[in-house]
Amino acid sequence: MEHLTAAIGSLTGSIVRQVTEFAPWLRDHGFRAGVPETLTAIAALTELNLTSIDEVCFAFRSIYARTPAEWGIFPTLFEQYFGIREARLQEKRRLQSDDLLGGTVAGEKAERPTLETVQGILAGFHSSDGERFALRADGQVLKDVVKLTQLAVRTMDAPRGRKWQSRGREKMDLRRTIRSALRHSGEPFKFKMRRRRPDKPRIVLVIDISGSMKPYAPFITSLAWSFTRVRARTQIFLFSTRLLRVTSLIARKGVEGIPYGDLPGLRGGTQIGGALAQLLHRYPSLLQRHTCVIIMSDGFDAGNPEQMHTSMRDLAARVGRVVWMNPLLGEPGYEPTSVGMSMALPYIDAFVNVHDVATWKKAVLSGALRAAAP
Known part of the structure; x- marks a missing residue:
């Protein structure tokens, strides 16, 4: 063979x-x-x-x-x-309005929501579209990034765990109460209370690795790796034209480097709406009311705007908080008027500029990842 x-x-x-x-x-x-x-x-x-x-x-x-x-x-x-056949890159193109959203029966027209757009919408295009690159964390900033990530996780909302801990007023800790009484020959008899221990926060990172995000790849890889080193239930996904779960790969090889050969199926271009649709369809158990979804992308999307609108709407309705980190937000004169960002903005809970340690610290201290009680 x-x-x-x-x-x-x-x-x-x-x-x-x-x-x-x-x-x-x-x-x-x-x-x-x-x-x-x-x-x-x-x-x-x-x-x-x-x-x-x-x-x-x-x-x-x-x-x-x-x-x-x-x-x-x-x-x-x-x-x-x-080595059956050579890999082929799909040329990135802007989907036309008559393109189907996918999965519709021949002869049927897909129902699309009415979209309101603003003036000055730009096409989802970037000069680096189609470029592939390796991922490697910036070793010089890892220590600072991990400390800030630990601080961010401690402020995030978390579901109630199954285990009990001392303190609180919900239930008496009978064992601790009896042991305390025995130390004083049975008197005075003081009740020791306990409460449920909070579970680990649930975080889903969705990272854009299209060509336009290449300048920010070292820091973003460092940030993704730091989430695997804190007390949180974290799942990490990469996307360009499709979605790929890489939690274990980032945890094992994020520091030493991940060549694009280890990222099968990820090709040039950007389809944010399609990637989020795959996340909703294939991993529904990760998207709960206590989950915080963090999307790292510049918003340049060549996919169907209506699919982007639908995916963001469904995602926001299912999870507790949606945070969008756009590295271009701090650039002078930048306005989030691209097609992808225009469709996503109504469903974002926090829209922050994160591209280095300083901006990550500012986002953490501002409470961008802190969700209100569901």
Whole structure:
């Protein structure tokens, strides 16, 4: 199986070797694949038509992919490992008003909400669109960023946990009460109270890694890595034209560097509305009333404006707080009049300028991430 295209009648040593090494390679990309999956894949090859690449890919997909995220990125990883066909970049274009929102039946027209726009709306375009780059945290600012992130997390809203802690007036701590009484021979008998301990704050980071965000990538990677080092339930997503969950990858390789080869499926261009729609559809359990969603993007969007409007509306209705960090907000003369920002602004709870340690400190101290009680 140099490329699974040789017309052979039985499995060769090359086939077995490549399939055996496929599972460890998938584990490096976040899959949970081991010996059982490898044996199943080798057994499946004896029944498959090896001249049909798609048939082999579909069979392996059902064996190795366990989650919706793994199911979505598996074809790309399969092509990347076996070298079936060359990767192609999709040329970024501005969707026209007659483009469907996706998933509609042929012959039906998608219902679109009435949108109010302002004068001076700019097209979602940037000169660096289509550029791909590696992610690596700025080691010189990591210590300061982590301290500020810890401060920000302590001020964020968190759900009530299952465990109890001393203090409060909700329930008596019988064990502590009896132990306290025994120290004084049973008198005086003073009640010790306890209350539920707050759970960890829930945070979802959605980071734009299109070409226009390249100058801010080192700091943004540092900020994302810092959220994996604090007491919070954090999930991190990257997006350009699609969405990719990279929480464990950022935690493990954020400091040493993440080449774009480790980010399968992320290509040039920006579709913010489409990425948020994938977040809502594929990860609904992460979006709760105590969740704070932090979007890091400059707002240049080449997707459908109506999809952006719908995604932001649904996201704001589902979570407790939406914070948009735009690194261009501090630039002289900048106005958030691009298509993406115009659609998103009505549903944002905090719109802040974050692109370095100083602006991150200002955002934290201003209470931008502090949500009111739901």
